[in-house]
């Protein structure tokens with residue numbers, strides 16, 4: 001069964017529409033479960049950090065399953081067939097989780113700690129922190145696959161995880177609002193101001209991280225191993 005994209009003429013009986021709704025809900029359910037699995041992993045890392053290292057690298061976490069409208073828009077924009085197997089194969093951000101961290105180093109640490117877990121498969125990484133987008137957007141994106149065990153068996157569900165700092169998040173949410181306010185046709189001076197603001201946000205991130213390090217020093221109390229946090233099973237070594 002195909003999803004209506006809004007561009008094709010669409011006729012169906014009430015029973016067909018109900019069947020389509022049920023199939024769509026089942027399709028999205030897998031993504032909701034995948035999201036729950038990754039959210040649990042992030043929550044465990046946060047709680048363990050707090051308990052073992054007396055430090056919380058995560059400011060907040062938000063998640064969403066893509067709305068049917070947003071999914072249909074992406075299917076149309078990508079020009080892919082609007083059927084479930086094709087969507088499953090090509091649209092990898094139906095389940096999305098955003099981890100907002102205190103500092104850039106924390107974003108990379110959490111990325112590392114999540115993506116090296118045994119049951120996680122990394123499908124793709126886009127490091128827009130190392131190489132920001134032309135508009136100034138910064139964030140570290142990973143498409144990970146997480147196993148979900150249903151009554152019908154195992155399914156590996158792709159989840160997009162975005163790691164960013166508070167400053168990057170602030171910038172991205174304003175840019176998103178401006179983009180939609182101007183219906184994606186943002187005037188050029190405003191685009192320049194946004195790029196400028198992205199640089200200011202990056203400078204703020206650097207200053208805050210420097211300050212944090214000045215106050216706390218190099219955290220070697222079982223926390224950092226050669227500039228990063230220990231991986232599971234690794235013994236922290238003082239440097």
Ligand code: 0O2
Pocket residue numbers: 066070093096126133135137141171172173175176
């Ligand atoms: P939402 O509201 O999160 O669902 P695409 O450009 O989407 O066709 P791809 O490869 O899926 O291709 O995109 P990418 O680069 O991995 O980015 C996906 C998500 O990152 C977006 O999802 C946004 O959440 C965020 N993002 C990427 N670029 C920008 C940007 O320039 N500004 C802002 N504010 N966010 C960005 P969606 O589906 O667009 O939105």
